[in-house]
Amino acid sequence: MITTPPLPAARWHSLPISMALIASAPATAAEMTVTVTIPRLAVAEYHAPYVAMWVESDAGKPITTLATWYSVKLKANEGTKWLPELRSWWRKAGRTLAMPADGISSPTRPPGTHSVRFAGGTAPFGNLAPGNYRLMIEAAREVGGREIVAVPFQWPAKAAGGSTATGTAELGTVSLALKP
Amino acid sequence: MIAHFTVCRLLALAGLAATLATPASAHRRWLLPSITVMAGDKGLASVDAAASNALFAFDHRALGLDTLAITGPDGKPVSPVVIGKGEMRSAFDVPLAQPGTYRIALAMNGMMGSYVLNGEKKRWRGSRARLSEIPAGAANLELSENLGRVETFVTLGAPSTTALAATGQGLEMLPVTHPNDIVAGEPAEMRFVMDGKPAAGLKVEFVAGGTRHRDQAGIQTLTTNADGIVRLMAATPGFYYLEADMEGGTAAAPAPGQPAVKRRASYTAVLEFLPQ
Numbered sequence: 481m482i483t484t485p486p487l488p489a490a491r492w493h494s495l496p497i498s499m500a501l502i503a504s505a506p507a508t509a510a511e512m513t514v515t516v517t518i519p520r521l522a523v524a525e526y527h528a529p530y531v532a533m534w535v536e537s538d539a540g541k542p543i544t545t546l547a548t549w550y551s552v553k554l555k556a557n558e559g560t561k562w563l564p565e566l567r568s569w570w571r572k573a574g575r576t577l578a579m580p581a582d583g584i585s586s587p588t589r590p591p592g593t594h595s596v597r598f599a600g601g602t603a604p605f606g607n608l609a610p611g612n613y614r615l616m617i618e619a620a621r622e623v624g625g626r627e628i629v630a631v632p633f634q635w636p637a638k639a640a641g642g643s644t645a646t647g648t649a650e651l652g653t654v655s656l657a658l659k660p
Numbered sequence: 661m662i663a664h665f666t667v668c669r670l671l672a673l674a675g676l677a678a679t680l681a682t683p684a685s686a687h688r689r690w691l692l693p694s695i696t697v698m699a700g701d702k703g704l705a706s707v708d709a710a711a712s713n714a715l716f717a718f719d720h721r722a723l724g725l726d727t728l729a730i731t732g733p734d735g736k737p738v739s740p741v742v743i744g745k746g747e748m749r750s751a752f753d754v755p756l757a758q759p760g761t762y763r764i765a766l767a768m769n770g771m772m773g774s775y776v777l778n779g780e781k782k783r784w785r786g787s788r789a790r791l792s793e794i795p796a797g798a799a800n801l802e803l804s805e806n807l808g809r810v811e812t813f814v815t816l817g818a819p820s821t822t823a824l825a826a827t828g829q830g831l832e833m834l835p836v837t838h839p840n841d842i843v844a845g846e847p848a849e850m851r852f853v854m855d856g857k858p859a860a861g862l863k864v865e866f867v868a869g870g871t872r873h874r875d876q877a878g879i880q881t882l883t884t885n886a887d888g889i890v891r892l893m894a895a896t897p898g899f900y901y902l903e904a905d906m907e908g909g910t911a912a913a914p915a916p917g918q919p920a921v922k923r924r925a926s927y928t929a930v931l932e933f934l935p936q
Contacts, residue, residue: 557701564699
C-alpha cells in the first residue's frame with residue numbers, strides 16, 4: 481500500500497522525495513537520536529553556531545531536513561539572513577524551505593552536548609525507504625568557521641545501535657543512536 | 661570641427677563616450693556584487709562598477725551607470741539605489757524585495773557611421789532607432805554597431821530563471837548551470853547566444869580574481885561547442901571574470917543596396933564560485 485507521507489509544515493518544493501518515501505505502518509515507531517557536542521571555543525567574540533541537520537542518501541541526494549538551529553527570535557525573520565552560511569544544506573535543501581519551519585527550526589544551542597530524537601514515520605523524519613543513508617550536520621559560526629560532519633547509517637535499523645563521527649573545529653562528537 | 665563638436669555632444673548624451681571608446685580587450689569591465697547568494701524576506705546586494713586591469717581592483721576608471729538594467733525574478737525592471745560615481749568606481753545598491761534571481765547588467769548599444777554628402781565626409785553616432793537622422797542624399801554609407809553587455813547575478817532564496825531569459829540582442833550568456841548555483845571544483849556550463857542563436861566556436865576568457873596578488877595570470881581560454889556551450893571549472897572558490905567578443909550576428913542593411921552593418925558584440929560577467 482502506498483500512502484502520501486505526512487507533509488511537514490515546511491514546503492519541500494524541489495526535494496526529490498518520491499523514491500525514498502514508501503509508506504509502511506510500523507507497530508511502534510523506530511527512532512533516531514542525534515547527540516551533538518558543540519565545542520567550547522576560547523575566542524574573543526563567541527557566538528553560538530548556526531546548525532543544520534539533514535538526511536541524505538549515501539550518494540548525496542538530500543532527503544529531509546531534520547533541524548535548523550539559528551536566531552529564530554530576531555524580528556522580521558532577520559535570523560534567516562545567515563542561513564546560507566550553512567552552505568551545503570542551503571544548496572541541497574535550505575533555499576527552497578520556508579523558514580521558520582514548524583518542528584524543524586529552533587534557537588541556537590550553546591557549547592555543550594545536545595540530543596534530539598526523531599521518530600520514523602513522523603515529520604520531519606518521515607518514512608525512509610530501506611537503504612544506506614547519511615546523517616549530515618553542518619555548523620557555521622559568526623566570525624568563525626564552518627564544518628560539516630557525516631554519520632552513515634542504514635535504515636531500517638536491524639538492531640539497536642549507533643555510529644559516531646567527530647568534527648575537528650566547529651563540531652565535536654556527533655553520535656547517532658538507532659532504535660528499531 | 662562643428663561635426664566633431666556635435667559628435668562629442670552625442671557621445672556624452674548617449675553615455676557611450678567612456679564605454680565604447682576603448683576596445684574590449686584593453687580593459688576589463690565588470691560589475692562586482694557584494695554577495696550573490698542570500699536568504700531572508702528581503703535582501704540587498706551592493707555592486708561596484710569599474711573598468712580595470714587587475715581583478716577586481718579599482719586601478720583604472722569607473723563605469724557609467726546610464727545603461728544599467730536590472731531585471732527582477734518576475735521579469736520586471738528593478739530600480740537601483742545609486743550610491744555614487746567616483747573616478748575609480750561607481751557603486752549602487754540593488755534592493756531585493758522578492759525571492760528569485762536578479763540579472764544586473766550594463767547593456768550598451770550604439771551605432772556609428774560615416775557617409776559622404778555634397779562632397780563632405782560626415783560622421784554620425786546614434787542607434788538603430790535613429791538611423792533616420794542620416795540624410796537621404798548620403799553616399800558611401802558605412803555603419804557599424806557596437807553592443808556590450810556587462811553582467812552579474814544575485815539570488816535571494818531559491819534560484820529562478822525568469823530574469824535570465826535571452827533578450828535576443830547581441831552576445832548573451834544563458835544558464836545551463838544556474839549562475840548562482842556554482843561551486844569550486846564542480847563544472848558550470850553556460851550557453852552563449854548571439855542575437856538569440858547559439859554562438860558556436862566562441863572564445864571565452866575565464867580568470868579568477870586576485871590577479872594582483874599572484875605571478876601567473878591564470879587566464880583560461882575556452883571555446884564554446886556547437887551548441888554555444890562552454891564548461892567553466894573554478895579550482896578555488898572566489899569571484900571570477902569571463903569575457904567573450906564576437907562579430908557579425910544579424911546584419912540588417914539600413915536600406916536596400918546599402919552595405920551590411922558591421923557589428924561587434926562583447927560580453928563580460930562576474931560569477932561567484934562558492935566553496936564546496
